Amino acid sequence: MIAVKPLLEVDDLTVDYDADAGAVRAVDQVSLQVAPGEFIGIVGESGCGKSTLLYAIARLLSAPATIAGGSVRLKGRDLLAMDEEALREIRWRDYSLVMQSAMNALNPVLTVGAQLRDTIDAHDAIPKEESPNRSAALLRMVGIDPVHLKSYPHQLSGGMRQRAMIAMALVFTPELVIMDEPTSALDVVAQRSLMLQIKELQRRIGFAAIFVTHDMSLVSHFSDRLAVMYAGQIVELGKTRDLFDDPKHPYTRALMQSFPSISGPKATLQGIPGSPPDLAHPPAGCRFAPRCPLVEPRFRVEPPAMVAIGSTLVRCHLYGRDH
Amino acid sequence: MAATIKQQPILQTVGLTRHFRVGSLLSRRYLHAVDDVNLTIGGGQVVALVGESGSGKSTIARLLALIYRPTAGEIFFKGQRLSERRSRRDVLEYHGRVPMVFQDPYSSLNPVYPASHALMRALKLHQPELSHPARRRAAEEILASVGLTPPATFLTKYPHELSGGQRQRIGFAVALACSPELILADEPVSMLDVSVRIGILNLMAELRRLKSVSILYITHDIASARYVADQLLVMYAGHVVESGPAEDVLAHPKHPYTQLLLSAVPDPRAPLTSMPAADVGEPPRVVDPGEGCRFRWRCPYAIDVCATDTPRLRELRPSHTAACHVATSDMETARA
Numbered sequence: 180m181i182a183v184k185p186l187l188e189v190d191d192l193t194v195d196y197d198a199d200a201g202a203v204r205a206v207d208q209v210s211l212q213v214a215p216g217e218f219i220g221i222v223g224e225s226g227c228g229k230s231t232l233l234y235a236i237a238r239l240l241s242a243p244a245t246i247a248g249g250s251v252r253l254k255g256r257d258l259l260a261m262d263e264e265a266l267r268e269i270r271w272r273d274y275s276l277v278m279q280s281a282m283n284a285l286n287p288v289l290t291v292g293a294q295l296r297d298t299i300d301a302h303d304a305i306p307k308e309e310s311p312n313r314s315a316a317l318l319r320m321v322g323i324d325p326v327h328l329k330s331y332p333h334q335l336s337g338g339m340r341q342r343a344m345i346a347m348a349l350v351f352t353p354e355l356v357i358m359d360e361p362t363s364a365l366d367v368v369a370q371r372s373l374m375l376q377i378k379e380l381q382r383r384i385g386f387a388a389i390f391v392t393h394d395m396s397l398v399s400h401f402s403d404r405l406a407v408m409y410a411g412q413i414v415e416l417g418k419t420r421d422l423f424d425d426p427k428h429p430y431t432r433a434l435m436q437s438f439p440s441i442s443g444p445k446a447t448l449q450g451i452p453g454s455p456p457d458l459a460h461p462p463a464g465c466r467f468a469p470r471c472p473l474v475e476p477r478f479r480v481e482p483p484a485m486v487a488i489g490s491t492l493v494r495c496h497l498y499g500r501d502h
Numbered sequence: 503m504a505a506t507i508k509q510q511p512i513l514q515t516v517g518l519t520r521h522f523r524v525g526s527l528l529s530r531r532y533l534h535a536v537d538d539v540n541l542t543i544g545g546g547q548v549v550a551l552v553g554e555s556g557s558g559k560s561t562i563a564r565l566l567a568l569i570y571r572p573t574a575g576e577i578f579f580k581g582q583r584l585s586e587r588r589s590r591r592d593v594l595e596y597h598g599r600v601p602m603v604f605q606d607p608y609s610s611l612n613p614v615y616p617a618s619h620a621l622m623r624a625l626k627l628h629q630p631e632l633s634h635p636a637r638r639r640a641a642e643e644i645l646a647s648v649g650l651t652p653p654a655t656f657l658t659k660y661p662h663e664l665s666g667g668q669r670q671r672i673g674f675a676v677a678l679a680c681s682p683e684l685i686l687a688d689e690p691v692s693m694l695d696v697s698v699r700i701g702i703l704n705l706m707a708e709l710r711r712l713k714s715v716s717i718l719y720i721t722h723d724i725a726s727a728r729y730v731a732d733q734l735l736v737m738y739a740g741h742v743v744e745s746g747p748a749e750d751v752l753a754h755p756k757h758p759y760t761q762l763l764l765s766a767v768p769d770p771r772a773p774l775t776s777m778p779a780a781d782v783g784e785p786p787r788v789v790d791p792g793e794g795c796r797f798r799w800r801c802p803y804a805i806d807v808c809a810t811d812t813p814r815l816r817e818l819r820p821s822h823t824a825a826c827h828v829a830t831s832d833m834e835t836a837r838a
Contacts, residue, residue, distance in 0.1 A: 399770035450700030
């Protein structure tokens with residue numbers, strides 16, 4: 180499917196949260212490959228494990244979450260086997276992370292300039308006297324006036340704070356930028372403007388991006404491929420256009436029917452009845468079976484395997500060999 | 503307007519204005535959260551108030567819920583001035599007729615009581631004549647009408663046992679317990695999962711259809727506003743900049759801000775539209791704004807008069823008004 184050697188290879192990654200009542204499997208055998216320069220969107224509802232997956236890839240999980248199995252390779256190196264020392268070396272240089280809420284991710288008592296300088300100095304990549312120039316160039320690159328190097332986070336608007344976060348993530352022009360709902364706290368106009376900015380930066384700098392969101396229409400024009408997660412598993416993975424034009428999994432289809440549109444005829448939408456399962460007690464067979472309109476008795480017992488249809492992967496019995 | 507609302511409107515605001523003093527103790531600077539808003543909600547109507555954060559839409563909800571007092575202007579409830587409602591009983595009666603559903607279903611229910619506690623209290627307060635068994639029956643009926651079935655099991659459940667969508671249905675149940683004429687719904691779906699949002703929007707449509715209750719739907723999501731509302735008001739920086747029948751406003755947006763807002767909505771079915779590169783997409787904070795259009799700094803069509811005169815709402819299409827000096831009227835073109 181991907182001709183070039185993948186930048187990131189995630190194989191059967193499994194993450195558990197230890198709880199008194201037993202482990203909760205938040206991410207269940209997720210496999211994903213990201214090619215250099217590729218923009219991949221991960222969509223799902225809250226609690227589907229999309230953020231946990233990102234944190235596991237970035238090696239940022241903390242107790243009670245533990246990686247129960249699988250592997251994560253970045254440029255062929257096993258991230259899960261690395262110690263903190265080795266991780267510090269490649270974090271921010273090979274991959275970086277943009278968090279959901281810039282207000283919480285930025286230090287409120289330091290100026291934007293000081294925080295950029297911290298990042299730069301931590302890696303000793305650039306001579307100290309050059310770091311102000313580099314900081315100013317970074318801010319300009321994300322569309323912020325360099326006078327804001329002297330601003331504190333609270334003096335910036337929400338959109339500018341997110342842009343500052345992105346500037347920080349691009350300090351060392353990493354090959355992979357992992358983004359966890361960077362636009363979800365923004366208004367729709369600021370959101371669109373930031374998406375265009377991210378795409379433009381990606382085109383210019385050439386980094387690969389993993390972009391997590393709950394709103395699949397947001398990435399419809401931006402991502403190359405899309406992974407749909409449900410209850411800890413990827414249920415559909417394919418080219419973004421294919422997913423929108425011809426969604427395979429009943430969940431993907433239902434999710435698309437959950438957004439009212441501003442154009443076209445006004446139709447009554449149904450949404451999805453019920454709510455996502457409690458991952459402490461996931462359903463035995465297909466995890467979507469309790470909410471699925473096309474369910475058959477067998478689906479409630481046997482878990483479905485991933486099936487390839489063209490370039491799309493789908494985890495659904497309806498496409499199984501014996502169906 | 504006259505055609506759609508035959509009887510007296512349920513709620514009407516005239517020149518509704520609310521300013522907040524900002525800055526230090528002795529500051530005389532005022533944030534103009536809401537300026538000169540005229541809003542009419544008829545019986546059985548769903549009116550959507552659309553705007554981004556800071557546009558003043560939640561301030562309007564709070565003014566209508568009597569949480570804030572207006573700086574100027576007046577609210578009329580069925581023709582009666584709200585400022586004349588002073589006694590506790592009158593205010594309570596108004597809260598019963600115009601209850602509010604809150605944005606966050608996770609923090610608006612008390613975690614130490616069953617979720618039905620708020621519902622039973624509302625019934626006790628607003629329908630005190632009911633006996634205990636009658637109240638229980640009424641509660642079960644209301645729970646069933648908001649889609650929480652079987653209702654008897656939901657009477658005993660605690661908030662932590664309910665999903666976000668179910669909690670928000672409890673929010674609407676509490677509002678219904680007051681036998682309302684108008685429900686103020688301030689971003690009722692924005693905290694919910696995408697797959698359950700549509701269920702709450704459908705519930706709102708159902709309540710209007712079956713109980714002919716009016717709804718003021720406050721949202722930042724213009725697509726969901728189109729889905730449920732008859733009338734649409736678009737707010738920008740404290741002003742209503744455009745209003746009219748929802749379909750007409752979306753099909754023929756007149757104000758440049760409405761046009762920008764619509765172009766920014768992600769729509770997988772439409773081709774990607776680009777935006778002016780310079781627009782970082784943020785409305786101004788209007789502290790002591792003075793005259794002039796508040797959108798002029800971001801407006802691609804701004805002319806000199808925009809900086810000196812505040813545009814008033816003009817009828818540019820039948821029942822469809824916009825506050826813009828530049829926007830042209832379809833009605834004049836038709837006449838010429």
